[in-house]
Each structure stands twice: as C-alpha cells, then as structure tokens.
Amino acid sequence: MTRVLLVDDDLELGEMLTEYLEREGFEATAVPDGETGVHQALSGEYGILVLDVMMPGLNGIEALRRIRAQDRRLPVLMLTARGDDVDRIVGLELGADDYVPKPCSPRELVARIRAILRRTQMPAPSTASSAPLTAGALTLWSERRHVEWRGQPLELTSTEFNLLEVLVRHAGRVVSKQELSQQALGRPLARYDRSIDVHLSSIRHKLGLDDDGRSPIQTVRGLGYQFVRE
Template sequence: MRILIAEDEIHLAEALSQLLKKQHYSVDVVHDGRSAYDYALSGIYDLLLLDVMMPEMDGFAVLRKLRGDAIATPVILLTAKGDTMDKVTGLDYGADDYVAKPFQVEELLARIRAALRRKGEVVPEDAVSFGDIELNTTQLKLTVKGKELKLNLKECELLELLVTRKLAVTSKEQMIEKLWGFDSNAEYNNVEVYISFLRKKLTFLQSAVRIATIRGVGYVLEVTE
C-alpha cells in the first residue's frame, strides 16, 4: 500500500517516512500543499497524511479541493493545533481522521490501519494468503506447505499487491505506480524482472499458485489443478 506524506517540517517528514517504510508501506514525501494536491490527483495513493500548516496551500485547502475533485482517498490530518474547531473543520471538509502533534507512534499506526480498513483495503497485520501460499509481510517470508523462502522488499510488495487484488488483473503501470511511485524512473522491465524472480521462487516451493500473464493487460494470480 502507498502513502503520501505532506509535511513541511523536513525532519518530521523523514522520520514518518522511515517509520512507515519499516511497516512495509510504500511512501512518497512532499513539503508543500500544492505538491500534495498534484501528487494526490494521481489516484495512486491508499492514504494521505496531510499537515494542516503548509506553504502554498494549507491542508484544509488541499483536502477541500481533493474532495471537490471527487478524490475519495482516505485522509488523516496532522497538526500542532488541537482545538475543537480545527478538528470540526477538517472533518467537515472530508478528513477521515485527525491527529494532533505530538502524537504516539503506535496511535498513528493504528489510525492508519483503521482508515485503510474503512476504505475496504486488506490491511495485513502479519500475513496474507492465496491458494497454498502465505506471505508474511513483516518478516518478508513466503511459505508453502511448511517450506519457506526469504523475499526481498520489492518481491514482497509485488506479491502482496497481487494477493490483495486476488483475481483482479494488475497492469504493469499499476505496479510501477504502487511500488515505485508515479514520478519514478522505473520501467516495464523492472516489473518483469521481479515477476520472473517470484515465478522461480513459487516453482521452487512447488506451489499450486502461479502468476499468469494476461497479454496486453497485466498479471493475475491463479491456482493450478
């Protein structure tokens, strides 16, 4: 899952980014409201963390414009302000939650998980599964009938994306946007390389699950007989 952090305090933004990456979220960071709005319009994010006090456009304005553009991505507002009217304003503009600084790390992570659940995303606590495979997203470990292999982070993120989308076909464009970011230099061959790695590991583990190619569309998980 991909999260956009919009926070003008650079050190805090970097700390939040590292925290979320350790939880195996993909993260992009911007430091002003205009950039936050432009990035969020891409539609690739599963959640937005918006600071209220930002240059160029504050968090309230970003939120109001996004909701006006029918962007329904869950939003958690971050602010040093803690009075009731700010909370009411944020919620009235369409925020899903509101966290006042300073905040406890565990509380923020819990609120992120809750916002994603309300959106209907599958939010893994430890593992996700499909067919005979189980993917531990914390330990980056793929298990099939008691046999296990360690994955690298990108392999784990890619397989998690395919598992959580279940029978939906996922295009290379969607994979690049979700795993590398819409403004990255990643190309189709990056996706193909990791798909090849995963196929070899599934074969080694003798899994009944395979990654099928839907020509001209993308990839989908299937369970063979």
C-alpha cells in the first residue's frame, strides 16, 4: 500500500481527498502547512507527495525547493491555481514530477498519482533484460534507475529519468511529445502543456554541451526530440 502525503492548508479539502485516496487503496496523511510537510516528506515514510503551491507561511514552491535539496527521488505532484503557468513552470524546474490545476476532481488526482507511481515502482526486469542502455557517453540502468554521463553519476528526478530513458531507448530517432508524455508521464499530452519542455530543459542543463557546442538532446521543430548518438 503506497503512502501518500498531502500538504494543503485547506483542511476540508485535505480531509475529503484523504478519504477518497484511502477508498482507492492508498494510505493517506494530510498536513496543513509547508514546514510540517517538508519534515514529513523527508522522513522516508511516503511513496509520493501531493503539494499545494498556495499556502501561508512556507508556500509549496519553497517547500519543494527544500525537499529537492535533500531528496531528488521522492515523486512530487503539485497542486497549482488554474491558469497560473508561472507556478507550474517554477515547480517543474525545481523538480516536481507533474501538476494538477485546482480545483481538481479526486478522480483526476488519483489518476495522476497512479500514472507517476507506475513509472517509479515498476518491478525490476529479469536478468536477461537488465543490461544497461548506452548512447554515446551516457549509460542508463533501468532496474537501478541510475544514470552515468561521461563516467559520472547524473542526479535526476523520477520524471527526468523517465524522459531520458525513453529518449535513450530511441536514440538516433525523433520521439514526439505525445509519445514522451504517454511513456514518461503515463498520460496523454494536454493542450498547452509545457511539462515536457521544462523537464527536458532541466535535463539538458545537467548534461551540458558536447564538444561541438550542441546539446545531446536536440529539438526537431514540429516533430519532437531526439537523443543524438555520438
């Protein structure tokens, strides 16, 4: 049973979502403030964090910043104000895995949680399929969720890992944003959704540039993205 931590100052909403999550087979805990949320999130007791952006005191953005400074692997789903692209982009840049605009239905929230967990809690593959993936100077171990770039470990969030894995598996060919969303986020690409672009921008920053001054992840305008083999 996956433990879900919900951090939201709306006590009524927190109680309602907690009850719904428990009916759906999760163990859920709701806390009403960012300070407590950070402490609980870093306890190692939870499988996923649902974090509201707009909270008094320590808001969701600053709470996420503190969490990601110590834990890059805990999946984080942000609750953002509908239409507030700034909070969404900042949250994704800081390492959130996905977001849901408020007000949202409990059913939509659970669907997003399950989509994230499907990619982060997959059983380890058999020995026959556990060989690392390689593309140029990058080596990726799917079962260990570990990546090395030019011989050094690469720290990625769970969603960044998912996206990079999809691109590396198809290295040398263009992968559409729709494919990336389905395979890495576990959901169809929504209209005007910039999640893929923001996550890939973060991965590019971590990879740096090749000797020719180009990123190993290339944008193919109108088609998608490609991991370029060296």
